[in-house]
Amino acid sequence: xxxxxATAQMREADALAxxxxxxxxxxxxxxxxxxxxxxxxxxxxxxxxxxxxxxxxLNGADGRVAAAWLQSxxxxxxxxxxxxQPKELRGxxxxxxxxxxxxCSRPYRAPRVANETLVLAVDLPSGVDTDSGxxxxxxxxxxxxxxxxxxxxxxxSGPASALCGQLRFAGLSIVQHFDDGLVEDGDLATLISRExxxxxxxxxxxxxxxxxxMPGAADLVVRGALAAGASMIRLSSRGDVAxxxxxxxxxxxxxxxxIEKRSxxxxxxxxxxxxxxxxxxxxxxxxxxxxxxxxDGLHRTLIxxxxxxxQRWVLTPHEGEFARLTGEAIPDNRxxxxxxxxxxxxxxxxxxxxTTLIADRDGRVRVVxxxxxxLATAGSGDVLSGVIGATIARGHDPLEAAxxxxxxxxxxxxxxxxxxxxxxxxxxxxxxxxxx
Numbered sequence: 001x002x003x004x005x006a007t008a009q010m011r012e013a014d015a016l017a018x019x020x021x022x023x024x025x026x027x028x029x030x031x032x033x034x035x036x037x038x039x040x041x042x043x044x045x046x047x048x049x050x051x052x053x054x055x056x057x058l059n060g061a062d063g064r065v066a067a068a069w070l071q072s073x074x075x076x077x078x079x080x081x082x083x084x085q086p087k088e089l090r091g092x093x094x095x096x097x098x099x100x101x102x103x104c105s106r107p108y109r110a111p112r113v114a115n116e117t118l119v120l121a122v123d124l125p126s127g128v129d130t131d132s133g134x135x136x137x138x139x140x141x142x143x144x145x146x147x148x149x150x151x152x153x154x155x156x157s158g159p160a161s162a163l164c165g166q167l168r169f170a171g172l173s174i175v176q177h178f179d180d181g182l183v184e185d186g187d188l189a190t191l192i193s194r195e196x197x198x199x200x201x202x203x204x205x206x207x208x209x210x211x212x213x214m215p216g217a218a219d220l221v222v223r224g225a226l227a228a229g230a231s232m233i234r235l236s237s238r239g240d241v242a243x244x245x246x247x248x249x250x251x252x253x254x255x256x257x258x259i260e261k262r263s264x265x266x267x268x269x270x271x272x273x274x275x276x277x278x279x280x281x282x283x284x285x286x287x288x289x290x291x292x293x294x295x296d297g298l299h300r301t302l303i304x305x306x307x308x309x310x311q312r313w314v315l316t317p318h319e320g321e322f323a324r325l326t327g328e329a330i331p332d333n334r335x336x337x338x339x340x341x342x343x344x345x346x347x348x349x350x351x352x353x354x355t356t357l358i359a360d361r362d363g364r365v366r367v368v369x370x371x372x373x374x375l376a377t378a379g380s381g382d383v384l385s386g387v388i389g390a391t392i393a394r395g396h397d398p399l400e401a402a403x404x405x406x407x408x409x410x411x412x413x414x415x416x417x418x419x420x421x422x423x424x425x426x427x428x429x430x431x432x433x434x435x436x
Contacts, residue, residue, distance in 0.1 A: 001187055002169055003178035004367060005150040007103050007130045013149060017174045026172065027058065030148050031065020033170035034096065034122050037146050038070060041118050042094055046074030051092045053111070055082045055099040059122050062148070063098025066122075088112045095119050097140050099126035102152070110140035121145040124154055125163045132333050133158015141165070149174035151182055156355055156367045157335035167369075180365040183407040191229070191404060192436050193394060203231040203393040206259050207386070208268035208283060208297075212239030217271020217295070219245045220379045220422055224386030225267065226250055227426035228405065228433070229394050234260050238272055238279060257282050264393035265290045269297025270382040277302050290392045292316065294385040300325055303345055313347040314398045316385055322351055339363055348398045350388075352381065356406045358399060366403035370410030379422030384409045387429060408432065 005013060017026055042048045052067040054060035064079060071077045080086075082099045089095055089111045100108055101123035108127035113119060121142035124130060128139055133154040145164040147155060149172055154160040195202075205225055210218025218241045222233050226248060233251045235241075242253055259266055268280055268291060277299045284291060284302070290312045293303070298321045306313060319330050322341070331337050335357055342349040342359040350358045356368040387409055391401040412428035413420075 001181035001184055001366075002171075003150040003175045004153065004156065004180040004182060004365065005175065005178060006153060009178075010102055010130075010150060010152065013175045016176075017149075017172075026174070027061045028065055029172050030058075030062040030122075030170065032069060033148065033172065034062055034098070034120070034146050035066040035069035037144060037168055038066060038094060038096060038120055039073070041120060041144060042075070045070055048075045048093045049091060050075050050077045050094045050096065051089050052077060052079050052096040053082065053085060053089075053099045053126075054079055055126070057100065059098045059101035059126075062122050063096055066096060066098070085111050089117070090114055092117050095140070096122065097126050097142065098122040101126070101148075102130055104128065104130065104136060107137035109138045113140065118143050119165075121164065123148045124152060125160065128154050128160035128163070129158075130154050132336075133160040134332070135159050135163075139163055144168055146170060148172060150178065151367075153335050156182070156369070157357070158332050161355070179363070180367070182367045182369065183403050185407075185411065187404060188408055188411070188432075189436055190396070191391065191394070191408065191433065202264075203229060203390065204233070204260075204263050205230050205265045205267060205389045205393045206234045206236070206254075206263040207389070208236050208266065208280065209270040209272060209382070210235070210237035210239070210241040210245075211271055211273050211276075212241070212244070213273065214271035215239070215241035215244035216379065217382045219247060220382035220426075221267055221270050221386040221389075222248060222251050223423070223426040224383035224429065225390040226386075227429040228387040228390035228408070230386075230390040231393075234263065236283070238276065259283060259287060259289075263289060265292065265389045267292045267294070267385050267389035269294040270385060272296040281305060288312070290314065290398050292385050292389045292392070294381060295321075298325060303347065312398060313345075314350060314388060314392075314402050315345070315347050316350045316352065316381065316388070316402070318352045318381065335359075335365060335367075339365060348402055350402045350406060352384075356410075358402045358406065360399045364399060366399060368403060368406040368410060370407050370414065372410065372413045374416050374418055374420055375410065375413040375425075377420070377422050380409075380413070380425060383422055383425045383429075 388405040
């Protein structure tokens with residue numbers, strides 16, 4: 001997992017690293033990482049014209065190291081001080097933006113660059129608020145941003161995130177402890193676990209999904225859960241969905257209002273209908289096990305009526321459902337918005353989107369960027385809720401389960417054709433898990 005640190009946290013980590021290794025060593029390591037990325041973008045340094053825009057701080061120092069490295073390998077490098085920068089940069093193959101990075105607090109207007117010029121931002125595009133992602137003036141959009149030490153909130157939330165281009169990361173062994181992080185492919189290895197003592201109830205879940213009008217939602221949830229490792233599923237629906245869809249043989253239908261106590265998790269909401277609050281409340285009362293609440297289950301009155309004070313519920317809204325829960329349109333700073341709602345509701349909240357954000361009541365955040373346009377199809381979220389439920393049933397706590405499941409879901413979508421349907425996702429999840 002890649003750490004995500006706010007300005008104050010990053011300054012503290014930097015100070016500890018400087019105390020241990022010295023400022024010159026850190027600047028040399030950061031500048032070299034930037035230079036190597038610049039070389040990769042150029043393809044060949046020799047003869048390439050490069051502009052390095054430098055400010056007075058550490059970002060500028062990193063830029064100067066990168067400039068010297070590139071020049072030693074044959075690039076024609078112009079180092080340009082921010083104080084005397086022109087309004088436009090022309091004739092360069094690459095511009096390295098090392099003007100202002102962490103903690104920029106004043107408006108900054110970047111020079112214009114030609115369309116064919118590549119831009120590499122050092123840590124962040126200059127002229128953005130690190131913690132909120134707000135724009136301070138007119139930053140230069142980057143093709144690639146090289147994050148140093150840790151990712152920052154502006155990389156993943158707020159208007160600035162759209163200016164970062166492709167994110168690269170150089171840890172530089174600076175950050176030792178962190179609460180927030182970006183999920184990586186390597187984190188998925190923890191999904192694979194088997195014990196000799198496992199039996200069908202060890203990773204069983206109960207699903208409350210589907211209705212006569214929307215039977216397919218139940219089918220998608222259970223197939224997602226089975227693909228992600230649920231060992232057995234008990235399904236309760238509003239109507240006999242088994243007469244309308246071909247459910248997997250591993251699914252046991254139940255008309256009882258009580259939840260099977262041997263289940264490790266409950267997934268509730270998809271396809272039940274917006275009038276399902278009372279039906280759900282009857283079944284979810286006094287539950288001590290985790291609950292994944294999605295779609296038609298995302299009602300504030302239902303969430304507020306839960307009796308357990310433990311943080312055991314996972315809510316999975318898209319932006320419209322998020323606004324329904326809060327009564328307000330989602331702000332630009334999505335990261336703080338999801339963190340605030342998780343604290344307010346004493347739940348884990350997963351906010352779906354091109355960048356998926358997951359927060360718990362303690363303020364910890366997980367970020368998932370593996371989603372693709374393939375997942376923007378009806379029923380994709382139903383599959384995800386099943387995958388989350390299975391991941392919880394396999395022993396992960398709700399925050400980590402939601403984050404791992406969302407990343408797995410996104411990676412599975414990336415294996416599919418662009419116009420694949422939601423019903424194709426479970427098979428892709430199975431194939432991906434087989435490679436771990």
